[in-house]
Every structure is written in structure tokens, then in C-alpha cells.
Amino acid sequence: MHMRRMGAVLSVAAMATGLAACGGGETYATVADKIAGGGTVVVGTKWDQPSLGLKKGANPEGFDVDVAKAVLKEMNGGKDVPVEWKESKSDNREPFLANGTVDIIFATYSITESRKEKVTFGGPYVIAHQDVMVRKDDTSINTPQDLVGKKICKASGSNSYKRITDPPPDGELDLDATTVDAASYSECIQKLGGNNLDAVTTDDLILAGFAKQAGGNFKVLGQGFTDEKYGIGLKKGDTKTCEAVNKAVQAIWQNGTMKQLVDKWFGGIEGLKVSQEAPPAEGCA
Structure with a gap:
């Protein structure tokens, strides 16, 4: 009798724990689902690159930071998305996406064929040289x-x-x-x-x-010799978020937000030529 009562107590406790996990809204299949569910999105950016991603005070600031805010807001129907910023250096971007340290990365992340093997890229949102x-x-x-x-x-x-x-x-x-x-x-x-x-x-x-x-x-020198397509890094296989990201990027180019951000962070720098129209999306395969 005692053992049956103990089993019942343990069973109820397990069920309560399961309901708490499900009700907490902590697990999402994609970043797009997390945004739709009101979750806090962990965004990886650089913290040591002036005008792009530079840590000042509690949070980073720069072009990539502002683009991240604008893209997420567009994905959320024009409402701001709660964000936790995470420093993502060049050598930890792929591991951070793979192990879930970050949800999404805006960090001067050039799209390359070798990186596509490990990362699903939205964008590009701008082309550097x-x-x-x-x-x-x-x-x-x-x-x-x-x-x-x-x-x-x-x-x-x-x-x-x-x-x-x-x-x-x-x-x-x-x-x-x-x-x-x-x-x-x-x-x-x-x-x-x-x-x-x-x-x-x-x-x-x-x-x-x-x-x-x-x-x-x-x-x-002002003599760019490559095209560097800045992509938005996502965990490999998250095509749902990638497609939503691409729509958002096109929207912020079309409504003038992207031009405002380019002018804000890079206007007046001698010899610098930044694209004035949205680059074509790479696709989310």
C-alpha cells in the first residue's frame, strides 16, 4: 500500500514537471516559431568591430546590430522582439549555431560554399568587398x-x-x-x-x-576585389526561419530602413561604396 502511494506521488510529480516544461514555452522547433511564441531570441554579433558590432555598455551597437533588430521586428509583424546579445567571434559562429548557444547570427558572416555545409544562411542583406x-x-x-x-x-x-x-x-x-x-x-x-x-x-x-x-x-585603399555576401546564420536545416528572414530583408530594403542604416553607420567614409539595392537571396537549401 505504501509503495503504491509512493508510485502515485512520483507519477503526479513527473506529470507536473512535464506540464511545467511544456507550459513554459522554452522549446521551439525553429527561430521563427520562437519569435511567434514571444520567446527571447539569442542573437550573435561581433563585439569588437566599430560601426558593425561594438560592445558599449550593456549591449553592442552598430550596423549588424541594427539590421538584426530591424529583421526580427519585420518578422514579428512590426513589433519589437526581445533579444539577448551574445558575442560571436569568427571562430565560434558555426559551433554556437550547432550547439544552440545562439539562435541566429548577424556578424559580418560572409556566405561561402564551405560554410553552407554547416550553416543555413538567410540573405545576403548587404554585399561588402x-x-x-x-x-x-x-x-x-x-x-x-x-x-x-x-x-x-x-x-x-x-x-x-x-x-x-x-x-x-x-x-x-x-x-x-x-x-x-x-x-x-x-x-x-x-x-x-x-x-x-x-x-x-x-x-x-x-x-x-x-x-x-x-x-x-x-x-x-578603396580597391575592393571580391564580393562578400553578408548572410544571416541559422542552425543547419532551419529553412522555415531562413525563408522568413529573406522576406524581412527584402521588406526593409523596400521601405528604406536599410538605406537609413547604411547612411547612419557608413555615410561620408571616403572611398567606400555600399550597394544601394537589395542583393538577391541565395536560397535556403
């Missing part, structure tokens, strides 16, 4: 081809250096340059300022933000 930044007084580097024999930065998790040092299809220019390791692009900029590097090469939007922050100590 790889360029080169040097110290303002350096007259020896005027084109990307002048990087032969020079020291360039190799930021952890980024493929940008390969565009300089490797041949196609993975690379671009196939130049004999020396790479210097760094944990992030902010460290690359420190090394450039300390004369430990000759150049930093990555997307022009990233370089423009750092150049603006440095107040004239560096110059961007």
Missing part, C-alpha cells in the same frame, strides 16, 4: 598586389587572408605574403598600429569602421 588597410604614412602599398613580401594579418576563424595568399577557388590573388596570427580583427588593428604588420585585409565595411574609430591613423 575585400579591401586593404595600411598606416596612413605608408606609401609602399597602393594596391592589393603590392602585398607581395609584406606582413598581413590572419585573424582566427576568418578566411580573408586566403584571398591574398591562395589561388582560386579558395583564394584570389595568390601572392607571396607573410601571415601574422591574431585572435581577432581588433588585435590585427593593434598590431598594425604597433608596426607588427604592414596591412590588414578584410571586408571594406570592417576596415571602414576601424579607420573611422582610429581618427585618421589608417587609410583604406
Whole structure:
């Protein structure tokens, strides 16, 4: 009798726990479902890239941060979505999506064929171009081809250096340059300022933000030589959210929101050319 009563108590306790889990609304099949259910969306951004994603105070700010807010709001019928911001560096973006540390990533995340094997990409929402930044007084580097024999930065998790040092299809220019390791692009900029590097090469939007922050100590060559399609990273297979994201991106281009954000963060930067219309979506396969 005692054992039967114990079993009944345990059974009721298990049921209560199950109802609490289901009623708490903590588990969603897709990010789109989470938004529809009023859940807090964990958004990965960079925290060390001026004008794109830079941690100031409690939260990051920048172009990618504002694009994330605008896309999520559009997906939610014009209502703001509660967000938790999570720093997502170049080398942890794929693991963070795979293990659920973040729900979605807006972090200068170029769409590439190799990354598509691990990530479902929405977008692109803008197209950047790889360029080169040097110290303002350096007259020896005027084109990307002048990087032969020079020291360039190799930021952890980024493929940008390969565009300089490797041949196609993975690379671009196939130049004999020396790479210097760094944990992030902010460290690359420190090394450039300390004369430990000759150049930093990555997307022009990233370089423009750092150049603006440095107040004239560096110059961007203004000779972009690739198309970098900035995508919105999702866990592999989340095509429902991807399709919703693509509709939202088109909408914020059409209603003028994207142009306002481009002008806000990159307006007036010499030599920088940002696309003025929505790039075609890559598809959600």
C-alpha cells in the first residue's frame, strides 16, 4: 500500500514537471516559431568591430546590430522582439549555431560554399568587398598586389587572408605574403598600429569602421576585389526561419530602413561604396 502511494506521488510529480516544461514555452522547433511564441531570441554579433558590432555598455551597437533588430521586428509583424546579445567571434559562429548557444547570427558572416555545409544562411542583406588597410604614412602599398613580401594579418576563424595568399577557388590573388596570427580583427588593428604588420585585409565595411574609430591613423585603399555576401546564420536545416528572414530583408530594403542604416553607420567614409539595392537571396537549401 505504501509503495503504491509512493508510485502515485512520483507519477503526479513527473506529470507536473512535464506540464511545467511544456507550459513554459522554452522549446521551439525553429527561430521563427520562437519569435511567434514571444520567446527571447539569442542573437550573435561581433563585439569588437566599430560601426558593425561594438560592445558599449550593456549591449553592442552598430550596423549588424541594427539590421538584426530591424529583421526580427519585420518578422514579428512590426513589433519589437526581445533579444539577448551574445558575442560571436569568427571562430565560434558555426559551433554556437550547432550547439544552440545562439539562435541566429548577424556578424559580418560572409556566405561561402564551405560554410553552407554547416550553416543555413538567410540573405545576403548587404554585399561588402575585400579591401586593404595600411598606416596612413605608408606609401609602399597602393594596391592589393603590392602585398607581395609584406606582413598581413590572419585573424582566427576568418578566411580573408586566403584571398591574398591562395589561388582560386579558395583564394584570389595568390601572392607571396607573410601571415601574422591574431585572435581577432581588433588585435590585427593593434598590431598594425604597433608596426607588427604592414596591412590588414578584410571586408571594406570592417576596415571602414576601424579607420573611422582610429581618427585618421589608417587609410583604406578603396580597391575592393571580391564580393562578400553578408548572410544571416541559422542552425543547419532551419529553412522555415531562413525563408522568413529573406522576406524581412527584402521588406526593409523596400521601405528604406536599410538605406537609413547604411547612411547612419557608413555615410561620408571616403572611398567606400555600399550597394544601394537589395542583393538577391541565395536560397535556403
